[in-house]
């Protein structure tokens with residue numbers, strides 16, 4: 001009897017795991033990218049790496065400009081949930097297999113955190129360039145590459161969360177949690193084998 005129960009639990013467990021994985025397989029059909037206010041980055045440069053990670057269409061759409069509504073005078077920072085709320089209104093369709101990524105050039109925060117690089121909520125994601133810049137003015141190609149790489153990794157990471165992926169303990173995996181920019185610079189723009197398997 002005990003053995004039967006064991007196999008039953010194993011069976012149920014596998015069904016559960018399969019259904020979780022099945023939910024994630026090839027779910028994304030389209031990712032929309034949008035600038036929130038003015039940003040110091042050409043969004044088109046993000047497209048190849050995002051396409052490489054998610055194998056879906058990526059389209060740039062006009063954003064919303066009134067980023068100041070999320071400004072907190074005391075903190076001199078911008079409240080990420082409020083921007084996410086605005087971004088949700090932009091999603092062209094309510095389809096489950098599309099995502100929207102907003103890129104903002106302001107310093108973001110959320111309750112209980114000093115700052116955030118990015119945040120995901122439902123099908124929407126916000127990523128800030130503010131702390132990714134190696135210097136105030138991006139003049140050289142090297143500086144732009146650093147900014148671009150950090151942004152791409154964070155966008156792919158946050159999109160992973162919208163698909164149900166959690167943090168990975170492989171430091172090279174894009175789903176590794178970045179405590180500081182050194183973590184972001186060290187990781188790749190791609191998923192590790194273990195995370196990749198959850199897609200197909």
Ligand SMILES: [Zn+2]
Pocket residue numbers: 157161167177
């Ligand atoms: Zn994360």
Ligand SMILES: [Zn+2]
Pocket residue numbers: 168169170173174175176191192193194195196
């Ligand atoms: Zn991983």
